Amino acid sequence: MRNISRELRDRLEEIGEQRSLLQRQLDTLTTHENSLKILLQAEEARWGLQKPLIPELVTTSADQRFKGRTPLARFLLGSLAKGAKSIETLKTEAKQANILTDKKMPGRTLHFGLVGMANAGMVEKVEGLWRLKVRNIGSDEK
Numbered sequence: 001m002r003n004i005s006r007e008l009r010d011r012l013e014e015i016g017e018q019r020s021l022l023q024r025q026l027d028t029l030t031t032h033e034n035s036l037k038i039l040l041q042a043e044e045a046r047w048g049l050q051k052p053l054i055p056e057l058v059t060t061s062a063d064q065r066f067k068g069r070t071p072l073a074r075f076l077l078g079s080l081a082k083g084a085k086s087i088e089t090l091k092t093e094a095k096q097a098n099i100l101t102d103k104k105m106p107g108r109t110l111h112f113g114l115v116g117m118a119n120a121g122m123v124e125k126v127e128g129l130w131r132l133k134v135r136n137i138g139s140d141e142k
Contacts, residue, residue, distance in 0.1 A: 084131035
């Protein structure tokens with residue numbers, strides 16, 4: 001049997017060096033973390049005091065829910081507020097309301113508008129009909 005004391009001391013020395021390196025990295029991460037916390041507090045304080053740049057886009061009541069939207073979005077939200085509808089029904093209503101009169105493919109335009117609104121969580125398609133998305137009251141869901 002041979003004496004492995006030398007190898008064990010070398011290994012302990014390596015572990016000590018690794019520990020020192022990791023401690024320096026941890027110290028750096030802690031510094032970055034504290035800096036980000038300070039920046040976050042400053043940002044939240046700044047936004048808490050700042051008024052909206054375009055007040056018309058801030059909706060505070062049900063009567064203002066359509067402000068700041070495109071005419072197409074206002075039409076779709078208003079129409080779907082009355083109930084779920086197919087794309088064909090929406091196309092007919094859009095023609096009657098003189099929405100998309102200059103479009104060659106109004107159904108396609110309506111569809112892309114609805115898809116964009118669905119991606120924003122405003123509407124959803126259920127069993128072939130488009131409707132306003134039902135939101136849970138009190139949830140943070142957008």
